[in-house]
Each structure stands twice: as C-alpha cells, then as structure tokens.
Amino acid sequence: MANLKMTGIAKSYGDVSVLEDINLEIKTGELIVFVGPSGCGKSTLLRMVAGLEKITAGELEIDGVVVNNIPPAERGIAMVFQSYALYPHMTVRENMSFALKLAKKSKEEIEAAVSKVAKILQLEDYLDRLPKALSGGQRQRVAIGRSIVRNPKVYLFDEPLSNLDAALRVATRIEIAQLKESMPESTMIYVTHDQVEAMTLATRIVVLANKGIAQVGTPLELYERPENEFVARFIGSPAMNLWPGEVVATGAQTKVQLADGCEALSNVPTTEADMGLKVKVGVRPEDLRATEGTPVFTGKVDFTELLGELTQIYFDATAGEHVIAKLPGIVHGLRGQNIRLAANPEKVHLFADGRSLLYR
Amino acid sequence: MHPALQGIITILVGVGGCVGYFYLSNQFLDKVLCPPRGKNAGRNINRANIIRPWLFLLPAILALSIYLAYPVIETLRLSLTKRSTLPDGSTAYAWAGLDNYRQMMKEPKFWEALKNNAMWLAVVPALATGFGLLAAQLTDRLKWGNIAKSLIFMPMAISFVGAAVIFKLVYDMRPIEQEQIGILNALYLNFGGEAPIAWLTTPFWNSFLLMAVLVWIQTGFAMVILSAALRGIPEETIEAAIVDGANPFQVFFKIKVPQIKGTIMVVWTTITIVVLKVFDIVFAMTNGQWETQVLANYMYDKLFRSNDWGVGSASAMVIMLLVTPILVWNVRNARREME
Numbered sequence A: 001m002a003n004l005k006m007t008g009i010a011k012s013y014g015d016v017s018v019l020e021d022i023n024l025e026i027k028t029g030e031l032i033v034f035v036g037p038s039g040c041g042k043s044t045l046l047r048m049v050a051g052l053e054k055i056t057a058g059e060l061e062i063d064g065v066v067v068n069n070i071p072p073a074e075r076g077i078a079m080v081f082q083s084y085a086l087y088p089h090m091t092v093r094e095n096m097s098f099a100l101k102l103a104k105k106s107k108e109e110i111e112a113a114v115s116k117v118a119k120i121l122q123l124e125d126y127l128d129r130l131p132k133a134l135s136g137g138q139r140q141r142v143a144i145g146r147s148i149v150r151n152p153k154v155y156l157f158d159e160p161l162s163n164l165d166a167a168l169r170v171a172t173r174i175e176i177a178q179l180k181e182s183m184p185e186s187t188m189i190y191v192t193h194d195q196v197e198a199m200t201l202a203t204r205i206v207v208l209a210n211k212g213i214a215q216v217g218t219p220l221e222l223y224e225r226p227e228n229e230f231v232a233r234f235i236g237s238p239a240m241n242l243w244p245g246e247v248v249a250t251g252a253q254t255k256v257q258l259a260d261g262c263e264a265l266s267n268v269p270t271t272e273a274d275m276g277l278k279v280k281v282g283v284r285p286e287d288l289r290a291t292e293g294t295p296v297f298t299g300k301v302d303f304t305e306l307l308g309e310l311t312q313i314y315f316d317a318t319a320g321e322h323v324i325a326k327l328p329g330i331v332h333g334l335r336g337q338n339i340r341l342a343a344n345p346e347k348v349h350l351f352a353d354g355r356s357l358l359y360r
Numbered sequence B: 001m002h003p004a005l006q007g008i009i010t011i012l013v014g015v016g017g018c019v020g021y022f023y024l025s026n027q028f029l030d031k032v033l034c035p036p037r038g039k040n041a042g043r044n045i046n047r048a049n050i051i052r053p054w055l056f057l058l059p060a061i062l063a064l065s066i067y068l069a070y071p072v073i074e075t076l077r078l079s080l081t082k083r084s085t086l087p088d089g090s091t092a093y094a095w096a097g098l099d100n101y102r103q104m105m106k107e108p109k110f111w112e113a114l115k116n117n118a119m120w121l122a123v124v125p126a127l128a129t130g131f132g133l134l135a136a137q138l139t140d141r142l143k144w145g146n147i148a149k150s151l152i153f154m155p156m157a158i159s160f161v162g163a164a165v166i167f168k169l170v171y172d173m174r175p176i177e178q179e180q181i182g183i184l185n186a187l188y189l190n191f192g193g194e195a196p197i198a199w200l201t202t203p204f205w206n207s208f209l210l211m212a213v214l215v216w217i218q219t220g221f222a223m224v225i226l227s228a229a230l231r232g233i234p235e236e237t238i239e240a241a242i243v244d245g246a247n248p249f250q251v252f253f254k255i256k257v258p259q260i261k262g263t264i265m266v267v268w269t270t271i272t273i274v275v276l277k278v279f280d281i282v283f284a285m286t287n288g289q290w291e292t293q294v295l296a297n298y299m300y301d302k303l304f305r306s307n308d309w310g311v312g313s314a315s316a317m318v319i320m321l322l323v324t325p326i327l328v329w330n331v332r333n334a335r336r337e338m339e
C-alpha cells in the first residue's frame, strides 16, 4: 500500500547529468515498468527510489512523506537485483530471514513468514541449501522471496529476469504476474529491456530517454498513441517505419504526399494552418498490407523471413534503414518483387518535429 | 668490483637467465620438438601443451629439490646422529637414536622457546590479520586511501633485521638525566613515568614488544590481500544488505567478512607460518635473552653457537613438524579459494 510521488527529480554524477526533472505519480497497486535504451538511467532512477543513490535535486515522496534523506531500510521498500545478490554464505532460509532478524522480529514470527513465502514460491525443499546449489530460476525465486518476506510497501525490480534463459523467463514472468495479482495492494516498479515483459506486466509503462520521461501510459496507449517519434520507434518490434512527407489535405482526415508518388491518409485531424507542413508518417510493420491502389510505400523486396504465423519482409535499404512489413501467414516468392503497401488510416501516425500531431 | 655493481650484475644475469631459459626452451619446444606443422600438427600441439608446464616448472622443481628436499633429509639424519671431532681433526657421525631429542626436552630454554612460540602464535596472526582487515576496509573508503595503503604496506619491504633495528631504537633507554631517544620511553616519561624502563629486558612483556615488530610488518601483507578480497565481494550483496536494513557494522561483519572468510584463513595461516619461523627479530633485538627465546633462535643457538648439531637439527625438525600441518591446510584453503 503506497503512493509514490516524484517531483522534479534529477541526478547527476559530478558534472554529468543523467536524469533531469522527472515528475511521476505512482498509485497503490500499480506495476510501473521503466523501459528505455541502455544507459538512459532506469537503474539510477530505481536506485534513487531504493535509497541506494542520492537524489541530486527534487523530492521523492512515499505515502506523502519525503524520503530523500531516509535510509533505504526505513523506506519500506524491497529490491530484487539483476544478479539476485543472494548472500552466498547464507542458506536460503537465512537469506530470507536476514532482514527480519535485523529488524529484531521474534523467532516464531520469522519462521512463520519464511515458511509462508517459501510455500508460495515452492522453495520449501531448498530452504537449507546455499545459493550456489540452486539453479538460476530457483535463485531468482529466492531473491523474490527475500523481498516478499519483509512485506514492503514498494517492490523494486531491476531487470530480474535478464539472467534467465528464454523458457524460464516466460515462466517466471507469468509467476510474477500471478504474484502481483495475489498482492493487489502492493506497488511495484520494474525495470526491463524486454518489450514483452513491459507490455504484459505493466499497468503503466514509463519510457525514459534523453535524461527525461518520453511518455507515460498504459501499454496500449504507448503502442497505439505514441507521443513522439522516440516512443513510436521504441515500443513495438520491429520498430515503426517512418517516411518524410508533406501535408496536402487537412480536416478530420489528413492526406500526406510522400516520395515516389506515394501518399498516406491518416485519421489524425489537422487544420488549414497545417497545409504544407513537413511531417513524418509512421506505420507499424504489422499495419502494412499489400494493395493494388495508391500505396503509402512501394519498393523492391530485399529479403524475407518466414516465421510461420507471419512473413516479415525487408525492403531495399539503400535509402537508410530497411522498411519492414509483416504480412499474415506464409507468403512465398516475394523476394526481388516490387510490392505496393497500404495502411488503414486509423493506423497511420503523423509526427512533426519529432512530436505526434495527436498531442498538440 | 663494487658490491653494488656486483649485485646489479647478479640480478641481470639471474633475471636474464630466467627469461632466456623460458623463452628459448619454449621456442625449442614449438619449433623443433613439436612443431605445429605437417601431418602431425594437431598431435604435436597437444603434446607441446602437455610438455610445456613441466618445462616451465623444471627450474623450480630442481631448485626446490636441491635447496629444500635435500636439507630436510639431511637435517633429519643429523638430528638422529651425534657429531664429534676426532683428535686428527676430522669429524665422525655416530647413530644416536632419539638421544638428541631427549636432551633437548631436558633443557628449560627449549620449553621457554616453545611457550614463547605458542604466545607468538596466539597474538601475532590474530593482530596482524585483524589490523590488516581493518586497514583494508577503512582505506577503501578514503580518498587518500591509496597513500595510507602504501604507508601501511611499506614495512613489508623492510627486512626483519632492519625492522628490528628500527624498533630497538623505539624501545631504547637512556639514563634519566639524558634525553630519551626511544619514543616509548619519551612518551612514558612525558605521561608521568618516573624513570625510563629498559623495555626489552623486562620479562614477559618484552616478548610482546618483539611481537609488535612482526605485527607491524605483517599487517601490510594482510591488508593488501584482504583489500583485494573485499573488492571482489559483489557490490549488489552489500546493497541488498543495506536495503535489508543492515548498518555498516552488520554489513561488515555479517556480509563482508563471511564472504572473504576463506581469504582471511589463508592470510591467518600464512602469517602463522611466518611466526613459527620467526628468528631475525628475536636474534637482532634480544637474542633470546630475558625469556624471549623462540624455537628458530634456539635452533640457531644450538647449531652455530654451541656447535651442537644434533640438538640443533632436532629443534629444526620440531619447527618443521609444527609448520607442516598448517602449511598443508593453508595450501588446501588457498586452492579452494581459487575455485
């Protein structure tokens, strides 16, 4: 049970500024996921919440109390580290009870808490083992168990699954989702590189970039209505295709003239004043369809990937990045062909100066 | 020739010889003996890799067997024989069984040495390791920690005899009417002592003053090794402990120390072995008088002063017997550390 509030939070190491003016409110029961390119400060922000990193400027409130200068242990947070950070010289049981022992809880209380959590996480058989005698997945569960035992107000996860193999990752992801469901009152902040983790776990995603927050929203908001080019390209894989163009018709629908005689129709509304505006048209690979009519894009297929459920096609990349399209099912013999692609106006995004026209 | 020049030449020849040996023998192996060419290239590479370690170990094995194995056996033999000089000047050895050991057991000085060694063992490794650990932890957190580290490490570079001479000055005593040049007496008088004390001739405590010298030297060694071990502790386990609510003391004693326990034991036992062999300090400072005798100095006394080769060798064997189990254990520990 905890509300978190960040007001103007900034972080710099000496002269190097890493984060600037972060404003964010997190409500009880939310699972917030931080995503962003490597080195954008996700871990740093999380560690500031934990109290492991000093906050250079701004205020961090937990349940209305400014905690900037409160030591980690008194913030009511628990953290799961990427490397699990289990104490190698302690058994699983000792690992899980360490915090409670430090808090001078009674023996019975500790025993009860540990065995309850061990049961939830199916760790009962391993309680007397040392971490080195556990598999990666088991260690991961111990790390999570160690945080649950303390019954914290806020859980912090820093890429907790990145050391697991693909199958285990999926399994553990689902476990975390179920865990979250079983503790609807708990607030969680979760850092990840993995899009799928972000999309499936998050109640809201925070995209960090360029020292600040690029967008905050539910996974679908970020996918369907990205606020800027950065988020548009960052969320979704492969990334959204972008083509430069010029607005030639305005109104409830907007028409954009693209290069090579292509044009795009978008449901993003514009006004008279936007005539001639230089924009970028964005369409996700999965929103492109082969067409006979006016295309938004036409080009020669460079190569294709048959993925079974869909066929991923890459167009000639002479003019920069590959344009990528996903066509449903298995489509043979596209290589070397010229293809015309169109998109539903609903799925066509427009950006000017890097910002979406939707959010003007 | 100037001795310094001689020294430099010796060093050059020695180091050059080593480098030359390793380089040339390696070349010989790769180019002549097992060239990785032709139809047996793969087999040759494997063979070369099997031979190479032995090639590199050879000088060490030879040196060790000449300078270590042979003396041990010879000492054992001497400890079981009686050596006497015949009227014509030649020496004769007669089988003596355990006589030398029996005689040694009867000497109070031997028991004093044994008791003192035990005391050294109880004090020096513990203090040196403890101070080393403390220094390692504290200097790691200081801006000028590296300078502090160098200062603490410096005594390691001083020979035991040199250190003994330095501390002899520290413990020096002058008549009361003169200026004290020993800092201990100077302090003692300054803080209200009535008359200067001849520290080194005051039994019981003088042993501890000798131990201080070794602690002073070995703390640097302990610090360097332990500091490296401390740095090897995963930072995240420490952060996890902080989040779990551990204060700095708890982090140190419950998270850090247990994680480097193996290294602490290695350092401890290494110093223990040094202590068992301690000789120079006692020799240079008190020569075992005033109840400060230790085994190694006792051995020296017997062997080279009384010319009693039998008892001298017997005491050498005793030292070796005491050192061996610790050495074995130490090596095992160090191996386990490396895994």
Ligand SMILES: Nc1ncnc2c1ncn2[C@@H]1O[C@H](COP(=O)(O)OP(=O)(O)OP(=O)(O)O)[C@@H](O)[C@H]1O
Binding pocket: A013, A016, A018, A036, A037, A038, A039, A040, A041, A042, A043, A044, A045, A193
């Ligand atoms: N102690 C430090 N001194 C100076 N700069 C630092 C320090 N720690 C981190 N940084 C910088 O802060 C930035 C943010 O680092 P952070 O670890 O938060 O990135 P991240 O988003 O977690 O990246 P990743 O996804 O790779 O884990 C990086 O550019 C890093 O170089």
Ligand SMILES: [Mg+2]
Binding pocket: A042, A043, A044
């Ligand atoms: Mg990170």
